[in-house]
Amino acid sequence: MPRTPEQNKSIKAQSRKAILDAAFPLFSKHGFDKTSMATIAKEAGVSKGLIYHHFDNKVDVLIAVFDNLMEQSSEVWDVFGEDESAHDRLLKMIDISILFTKGNPEWVRLLIQLALQEDVVESLHDHISAIRSNKLQLMIPLFEELGYDDPEAEVLYIGAKFDGIALGLLSMKEDYPLEKMVNRLKSEYNLKTQ
Amino acid sequence: MPRTPEQNKSIKAQSRKAILDAAFPLFSKHGFDKTSMATIAKEAGVSKGLIYHHFDNKVDVLIAVFDNLMEQSSEVWDVFGEDESAHDRLLKMIDISILFTKGNPEWVRLLIQLALQEDVVESLHDHISAIRSNKLQLMIPLFEELGYDDPEAEVLYIGAKFDGIALGLLSMKEDYPLEKMVNRLKSEYNLKTQ
Amino acid sequence: MPRTPEQNKSIKAQSRKAILDAAFPLFSKHGFDKTSMATIAKEAGVSKGLIYHHFDNKVDVLIAVFDNLMEQSSEVWDVFGEDESAHDRLLKMIDISILFTKGNPEWVRLLIQLALQEDVVESLHDHISAIRSNKLQLMIPLFEELGYDDPEAEVLYIGAKFDGIALGLLSMKEDYPLEKMVNRLKSEYNLKTQ
Amino acid sequence: MPRTPEQNKSIKAQSRKAILDAAFPLFSKHGFDKTSMATIAKEAGVSKGLIYHHFDNKVDVLIAVFDNLMEQSSEVWDVFGEDESAHDRLLKMIDISILFTKGNPEWVRLLIQLALQEDVVESLHDHISAIRSNKLQLMIPLFEELGYDDPEAEVLYIGAKFDGIALGLLSMKEDYPLEKMVNRLKSEYNLKTQ
């Protein structure tokens, strides 16, 4: 007997998930260009053809991985409760950002590379901007609360620091004194380092 | 009668220059991997074969581009006189760094991209390290003089800020509030903003 | 619905066969180096890409051609019964060898060419050695039985004669007095020529 | 003042010689295909262009090397005086042949490879045939004198033995019991082995 539409939907969702779960670490570790569709398919345990049932092309897979991650990471940012002080939330935010970079270095690397490329597909640019503005929306009130004059600029500025530290970490690896950098960063915002 | 060695040298230098001039913006705009030898050749108005007459392989072209630019930019740092105060030198250094990034975005972009590439080449890593340590040697005494506890870390930290700002500028272009960022940066080091 | 695994296997086997069937005469007529993958593909009526779907690289194709032919020709040597006299077996062996060369000149040509190639591959050398030692194991007892002092050297020596005759036949073709050569060979081992 | 025609001629002959002297060991060691014109030029200490002043193309160089060698080796065959016995001349001829193979293995390899290729240039085939018939003319009277029924076939036959031994030597290198093979060969012609 044929599968019910529900079954089909769930099967489809499952294989889609398998593909994205396979693609993320591959993109992350080896970069977008050096990850082949064949590798993704093999790693996901599906056929190459199936990937093209779910996605139009390789860039599309990247975008989906992107969005997937966005959802997850937006949850990451939801962690702080409404009742926490701005001070505590900034502290948490710094820790989370750094932790994310440390835990997903290759993904961050990819993000930066994409941000630097002039010719990335339109849609990707939009997605990257979306991430940025997302973060902005989240952080602006925080710096407002903390009494900064130009909270928007302040967010960009702390973002630059995050990016710079990420860059250092990515290029120097174990040699990078991440701890020191983070403490230095916190001290600039009068956050007690533990 | 054959061309004189001088003629040959000048002809060769000319085509070599054409190749490097074509390769640089391509590498920086699209990245090393996405730039093909065919594209470089076409852009330079020479044949693919000629590139291999000048360079052993693609990586070699990159290295040559690199060295070429290093030469051009190395003088930038030779600017400050011995008698200037640490305060003034830091101010100058910040201004020069920012100005350089603004004036040579492609070059900075390429530098960052290369710093992010894991595999490109050993030889390049040496070149990049050379730049870094060069800068370090220059800046450490400065922060020592300014009384910082851990001048080496401080150099890395301000370097991260530079990098982060550069990254922002490169991805947001005209939308980036560079002025604000620089002022913010200077204020953190108690430098009067003009 | 997808093809069944059986269908796929048969389709794959078919195209694999087409490739090997195209590669064999090309390799033997023009040699390994002068046979390009493009030529093989065209001759086989498939795309270049497909060859790489079946084989990792050009050498791999050669090895497959090799193994393919080995299988076909290995039975040739299984012919003589245990009860035949050494004299008769030697006679048979000579006839079979010559007949094989005559019937499979391309294959013999390829074999000789490969034996002459220094570098082609390690793996192939193993294959070629396997053939040689196979033949040795078969012939040494024969010459032992015939009372030769140094049967191993004798095998090498008659092998050289086979090779030399094959070489003559391959380069002179119909002009080569094969009959005469064989009779001359047999007379040296006191075998009556019919 | 301009060079005299004689000077020009001698200079030309000199550079021609340099090219051939460079080309022979290269062809010999690495084979025809794997020897590039650039390598020959560098080794000869001349420009690539000059080679094309002397020869139409790469095959032409090979042919010239060939002819050059022929001349030299024809002298080799002139060594035996008129007054030597057929027995001594055969002995000498065997020794010389083997010695030549031993001393110029790569050249012999090249010769065999060329003989096996179907598509070598016409002119080369002629040259190879010339070598063969040369040898034939030299050896036929010898075997006539020794009382063989069919001296022409006999020459082909001993030639096959030479070729076979050469093949063995080329593929087994130091492992080949050349001494034994030669002694075996000589014994077949009732030549005392020293």
Place this chain on the structure above:
DNA sequence: CATGAATGAGAATTCATTCAT
């Protein structure tokens, strides 16, 4: 929905040959 065989457009690199001087 799913498969993987097949394609074809490039990618880097090599090299015989030409040509301006």
Place this chain on the structure above:
DNA sequence: TATGAATGAATTCTCATTCAT
């Protein structure tokens, strides 16, 4: 006569994508 810069076709190999089933 002599140079070596320059060309362009060919080579091996990769990979996103298509398609018959």
